[in-house]
Structures are given as structure tokens and as C-alpha cells.
Amino acid sequence: MDKDGAVYSVELENVTKIFDESTVAMKNVSLKVKKGEFFSILGPSGCGKTTTLRIIGGFETPNEGTVRIDGRRVNNLPPNRRPVNMVFQNYALFPHLSVFENIAFPLRLKKMTESEIREKVEYMVELVKLKGQERKFPRQLSGGQKQRVALARALVNEPRVLLLDEPLSSLDAKLRQYMLMELDRIHDEVGITFIYVTHDQAEAMSVSDEIAVMNNGVIEQVGTPPEIYESPANTFVAGFIGETNFFVGKVVDVSSEYLKVETRFGILTCYKDKEAKIGDTVEFMIRPEKVYVTKNYPPQNMNFLRGKVDQLIYLGSHTKYYIMVENTLIRSIKQHTRYWMDESTISWDDEVYVWWNPDDSYLIKVTGG
Amino acid sequence: MTVIVLIFLYAPIMFLVIFSFNSSVTGANWMGFTLKWYGELFLRSPDIWEGFKNSLIVAVFSSLTATFIGTMAAIGIHWYKPSFRRYINFNIYAPLIIPDILMGVSMLMLFVSMRIRLSLFTIYLAHTTFSLSYVVLVVLARLENFDSSLLEAAMDLGASEFQTVRRVIIPMALPGIIASFLLSFTLSIDDFIITFFVAGPGSTTLPLRIFSMIRFGLSPVVNALSTILVGGAILLTLLGRKFLKYILAGEG
Ligand SMILES: Nc1ncnc2c1ncn2[C@@H]1O[C@H](COP(=O)(O)OP(=O)(O)OP(=O)(O)O)[C@@H](O)[C@H]1O
Ligand SMILES: [Mg+2]
Numbered sequence: 324m325d326k327d328g329a330v331y332s333v334e335l336e337n338v339t340k341i342f343d344e345s346t347v348a349m350k351n352v353s354l355k356v357k358k359g360e361f362f363s364i365l366g367p368s369g370c371g372k373t374t375t376l377r378i379i380g381g382f383e384t385p386n387e388g389t390v391r392i393d394g395r396r397v398n399n400l401p402p403n404r405r406p407v408n409m410v411f412q413n414y415a416l417f418p419h420l421s422v423f424e425n426i427a428f429p430l431r432l433k434k435m436t437e438s439e440i441r442e443k444v445e446y447m448v449e450l451v452k453l454k455g456q457e458r459k460f461p462r463q464l465s466g467g468q469k470q471r472v473a474l475a476r477a478l479v480n481e482p483r484v485l486l487l488d489e490p491l492s493s494l495d496a497k498l499r500q501y502m503l504m505e506l507d508r509i510h511d512e513v514g515i516t517f518i519y520v521t522h523d524q525a526e527a528m529s530v531s532d533e534i535a536v537m538n539n540g541v542i543e544q545v546g547t548p549p550e551i552y553e554s555p556a557n558t559f560v561a562g563f564i565g566e567t568n569f570f571v572g573k574v575v576d577v578s579s580e581y582l583k584v585e586t587r588f589g590i591l592t593c594y595k596d597k598e599a600k601i602g603d604t605v606e607f608m609i610r611p612e613k614v615y616v617t618k619n620y621p622p623q624n625m626n627f628l629r630g631k632v633d634q635l636i637y638l639g640s641h642t643k644y645y646i647m648v649e650n651t652l653i654r655s656i657k658q659h660t661r662y663w664m665d666e667s668t669i670s671w672d673d674e675v676y677v678w679w680n681p682d683d684s685y686l687i688k689v690t691g692g
Numbered sequence: 693m694t695v696i697v698l699i700f701l702y703a704p705i706m707f708l709v710i711f712s713f714n715s716s717v718t719g720a721n722w723m724g725f726t727l728k729w730y731g732e733l734f735l736r737s738p739d740i741w742e743g744f745k746n747s748l749i750v751a752v753f754s755s756l757t758a759t760f761i762g763t764m765a766a767i768g769i770h771w772y773k774p775s776f777r778r779y780i781n782f783n784i785y786a787p788l789i790i791p792d793i794l795m796g797v798s799m800l801m802l803f804v805s806m807r808i809r810l811s812l813f814t815i816y817l818a819h820t821t822f823s824l825s826y827v828v829l830v831v832l833a834r835l836e837n838f839d840s841s842l843l844e845a846a847m848d849l850g851a852s853e854f855q856t857v858r859r860v861i862i863p864m865a866l867p868g869i870i871a872s873f874l875l876s877f878t879l880s881i882d883d884f885i886i887t888f889f890v891a892g893p894g895s896t897t898l899p900l901r902i903f904s905m906i907r908f909g910l911s912p913v914v915n916a917l918s919t920i921l922v923g924g925a926i927l928l929t930l931l932g933r934k935f936l937k938y939i940l941a942g943e944g
Contacts, residue, residue, distance in 0.1 A: 407848075409844075413839070433850065
């Protein structure tokens with residue numbers, strides 16, 4: 324907890340943003356972001372991520388709801404008076420100012436002395452590893468370097484919250500990965516709250532303390548990366564985060580730990596993550612890395628299906644199998660642990676068993692029947 | 693091709709230059725080299741210098757005013773009131789499309805109906821008016837290169853609206869602002885038609901003076917004056933070339 328006593332860095336309470344009758348960018352969004360967290364907002368294009376960030380930054384005003392920063396209501400504060408800074412998707416560096424002057428911009432507005440400015444800018448330049456580039460102009464920088472300048476400029480004011488709108492989207496894959504790690508390091512060093520918007524689930528998963536999954540202007544789920552991956556709140560979250568296999572069916576038997584479900588593949592057993600009774604319609608999923616593909620008959624008490632290898636994609640560290648079962652593709656991923664494995668004997672069009680432990684499935688949804 | 697174009701472009705000017713050194717009064721044919729027209733111009737043509745002074749005064753003040761108002765208008769149109777833009781656009785373009793002669797007549801009517809005495813001041817007003825459109829267009833074109841996130845970034849970093857204009861928008865638009873000042877200056881200094889309508893007694897500008905001199909027959913003094921003007925323009929262009937390049941390149 325902070326000196327001012329607030330636990331949450333940013334709170335949105337039932338925020339609704341309507342651009343016009345047909346565009347409701349945010350519907351009743353509530354979020355609580357803890358101090359010092361690396362918080363991601365993840366969702367497909369057009370779901371309202373940028374709008375959410377802009378509402379926090381003060382660039383948009385909500386039609387309804389409350390925005391709080393450090394416990395203080397800021398609905399009516401303009402961007403220049405909020406203790407947050409933003410890294411824009413296109414960096415928004417001032418083209419007429421050098422790297423040094425870009426970073427010094429907020430300090431000059433505060434009328435700091437030349438030596439204070441120099442000291443702070445130098446610290447930032449060091450932090451984002453831009454030593455030696457201070458005199459260059461934005462047009463002379465690479466994408467990654469521009470990114471660093473934008474970061475330094477947003478951090479030099481020592482904001483309470485840093486907002487980042489898909490800051491890595493214009494970098495190539497390798498650099499993106501590297502910059503992501505850099506962001507993580509900088510986050511650790513400055514210790515303030517980061518709110519990071521992205522449509523890339525791998526990005527969000529790898530660095531976030533918490534993720535809010537957004538869809539169509541609605542927050543579908545907020546949770547840690549494992550929570551979101553292992554226990555998705557609904558089919559949208561399950562499908563958006565990683566690959567998965569969905570099953571739908573009617574409950575035919577209930578035990579203390581498991582449900583027996585009549586699906587189009589026959590009776591399958593799934594773990595009882597939620598209460599259900601006989602006759603209910605349920606939806607459950609199994610992640611591909613928990614699905615095995617073998618030619619041999621599976622061990623006892625496993626769910627299993629028979630199918631034909633439709634596609635087999637060797638990816639070095641792992642292989643992806645797509646098995647056709649009753650006109651449906653079941654996905655499986657096999658991580659390679661040894662140099663040469665038995666599974667290599669499985670090839671296209673082979674008849675195989677697809678199986679998994681019922682404990683590994685996750686019950687997403689129960690609809691009373 | 694290029695040669696033909698160059699001949700068409702420059703032959704009249706070459707003629708003018710050559711004939712400014714012709715000792716024939718009528719200028720019909722070459723009678724030998726002389727500098728007497730230059731002497732005439734510099735020593736015995738106070739009217740011309742009076743006109744030149746008037747032109748300069750009007751050009752400097754009208755282009756300064758137009759650049760200032762036009763820049764503010766362009767900033768306003770570009771960032772603060774995008775919805776207003778359609779309506780504004782027509783009004784900005786109108787003065788560029790309306791023939792000068794109509795502009796001249798309508799301004800004269802305006803001044804007369806408002807009982808404003810025709811003078812250098814009315815010329816200044818008229819020139820400011822027509823330059824304004826050009827300034828808005830040029831500055832707007834320059835601002836078009838920068839998207840609104842720069843403005844938001846400035847605000848985000850703590851700048852007030854005024855600080856954003858002063859520290860971000862104006863420096864970024866500066867090449868456009870300077871270009872539009874130069875353009876206004878040029879337009880003002882050689883405007884004849886509109887000036888003709890709104891000029892009053894004692895406010896003759898250089899183009900008006902030249903016109904009135906030519907009415908009494910081609911004067912070699914005018915040739916001499918023109919030669920000096922052309923020379924001055926070339927000199928300025930050479931000096932300003934580096935600067936122009938910077939403007940045109942638009943350094944994004
Ligand atoms: N200024 C605006 N005026 C009208 N509609 C807008 C405006 N800004 C956003 N929208 C609409 O609001 C919705 C959410 O937009 P937003 O930019 O927040 O999406 P996003 O999740 O950031 O998408 P992306 O990943 O593509 O950036 C979209 O339907 C968009 O068209
Ligand atoms: Mg966006």
C-alpha cells in the first residue's frame with residue numbers, strides 16, 4: 324500500500340463509451356489494476372482496447388461510469404493533469420526535436436533547471452539503452468530505437484501508470500520478443516503500474532501479472548496467465564487464448580469428481596470443475612498439449628477416440644497433430660524431449676488413438692436442462 | 693523539348709534585359725549600349741520609388757497578417773474542429789476560384805459602402821484577404837503530414853493547449869508557415885487587378901505605377917526597373933534555394 328492508502332492504481336467502474344448509436348466501444352467495463360502490476364488488456368481487433376486505454380489516459384470521456392487513478396476520481400481531468408503517460412502505437416515522437424529534446428520535453432514544460440533536465444534525461448537514456456543516440460532525430464532511428472525513445476519520454480515524468488498501446492506491433496518478430504523482455508526489465512526497474520494493450524496472446528501471457536480478456540466492448544475475464552489459460556471463463560476466452568478442443572454434450576452421470584457426458588463422439592468423462600446435474604448441457608475443453616496420439620491402446624480410465632492423422636506439422640521443438648475424428652479435427656501437441664522419439668513412427672493417414680486424462684479437461688459452461 | 697520550353701519562358705525576359713541597355717527611346721531597334729535608363733531610374737524617378745515603397749509596405753504587413761491569421765486558422769481547422777472542415781473548405785477555396793476582377797470589384801463595393809477611404813490601408817486589407825486562403829492551404833498541407841497522436845502525446849506529457857501550439861504545432865509547421873509567408877509576399881507585391889480597384893489617391897503601388905507609365909508608351913526606364921527586379925528575384929532564389937529545398941522536402 325502507498326502513502327495515499329489506495330490499493331488500486333487504476334479502477335474503472337461500469338464504464339460505458341458510446342461513439343455513435345451503432346458503435347458501443349465499451350459496455351459496462353469494470354477493472355481494478357493493482358499498484359505496480361504489469362496488466363494487459365488482450366482482445367481481437369476492434370474490441371475496445373485502445374478506447375479503454377484512452378479513457379484512462381483522458382483522451383476520451385466515458386458516457387457512464389467512473390475512472391479512478393490512485394483512488395481519486397479523474398473523470399474530469401484532462402490528459403495533461405493525470406499522473407499517467409502513454410506510449411503511442413506509432414510512437415508519436417516529435418519530428419522537430421532530437422532524441423534528447425524529445426525525452427526532455429515534459430521536463431522543459433515543468434521549467435526544470437538545465438542540470439536537473441540533463442540528469443533525468445541521462446538516467447532515462449541509460450535505462451532504455453540509447454546511449455550515444457541523444458543527438459539524432461526521430462527520422463534517423465530504427466523502429467526499436469524509436470520505441471525506446473517513446474518509452475523514455477513517457478517515463479521521465481515519473482508517472483504513476485504507464486499506458487502502452489500495442490507498442491511492439493510494428494517491430495519484426497525477433498525484435499518484438501527482445502523488446503518485450505526489455506519492457507519487463509524496465510517495469511521491474513521503475514516499479515510503476517504498466518497497462519499494456521495487445522492483440523497477441525503470447526505477448527500478454529509472457530510478461531503480464533494479470534490479463535483482462537476483452538471482446539466486443541466487454542471484459543470477458545480477468546486473471547493471471549495460468550488462470551486464463553487453464554480455467555477460461557467462457558468459450559471465447561478458451562478459444563482466444565491458445566488452441567483448444569471443445570466438446571459439447573448432455574450429462575448422463577454425475578460422481579463426486581467427474582461427469583459422464585454424452586457427446587457426438589460417444590460418452591466422455593470430464594472433471595467436475597462446476598456443479599452439474601444429469602440432463603444439463605455442458606461444454607468442456609482439453610488443451611492440445613494434454614492430448615496424446617498413439618498407435619497403441621491407451622491406458623485405463625482415459626478418454627479416447629479413434630481417428631486418422633490428417634496433418635502432422637513438425638516444428639522442431641514440438642510436433643502438431645491434427646487428427647480427424649468423426650469429421651472433426653482434434654488437435655494434439657507433442658513436445659519433443661528426446662532426440663528421437665517413438666511418435667516419429669506416426670505418419671499421415673495412420674489410424675491412431677487420441678486420448679487424454681479426464682483430470683486434464685476443463686468444464687467451461689453448464690446450462691441447466 | 694526542354695530547349696523550346698526554356699526559350700518560351702525566358703525569351704521575353706531576355707528581350708527586356710537587352711533593351712534596357714538600348715539607347716533608343718522608342719525601343720523599336722537597337723541603337724547602341726547605354727546605362728542612361730538606369731540613371732534615369734535611380735536619379736529622376738521619385739514616383740517609381742514611391743510606388744516601390746508602397747508595395748513593400750503593403751506586402752510586408754499584409755503577408756505578416758495573413759500568415760499569422762491563416763496559420764491560426766489552419767491549426768484550428770486541422771485539429772480542433774474537424775467537423776467544421778467541410779464548410780470551411782469551400783470558404784477557403786472560394787477566393788482562389790473567384791476571378792481577381794470580381795474580388796476587386798466586390799472589395800471596392802465593400803469599402804465604399806462602409807465609407808472606408810481608399811488608401812494604402814484598403815490595399816493592405818484586400819491583400820491580406822486574398823493571401824489568407826493561400827496561407828491556410830499551405831499550412832494545412834504541412835499539418836496533414838502529422839497525425840493527431842503528436843498533439844495527444846504533447847498533452848499527455850503535460851502540455852497545455854497553448855504550450856502544445858507553441859512548442860509542437862508551430863515548430864512542426866514552420867517550413868509551411870515560412871513558405872506561405874513568402875508566397876503571400878510574392879502575391880501581394882505583384883498584384884495588379886485587385887489593387888487597381890482598391891487603391892486610392894497617393895497609394896499607388898509599383899505595378900500600378902508601371903502600368904500608368906506604360907500607358908504613355910513603352911518606357912525604357914520600365915525595362916531598366918524590370919531588369920533590376922528580375923536580377924533581384926534570381927539572387928533571392930539562389931540564396932533561398934537551400935531553404936526552399938528544405939521546405940519542399942517537408943522533412944517528415
Ligand atoms: N473516434 C471514434 N469514433 C467512432 N468510433 C470509434 C472511434 N474510436 C474507436 N471507435 C470504434 O470503437 C470500437 C473499438 O475501437 P478500439 O480502437 O478501441 O479497438 P481496439 O481494440 O483498439 O482495436 P485494434 O486492435 O484494431 O486497435 C471500434 O468499433 C471502432 O471502430
Ligand atoms: Mg487499438
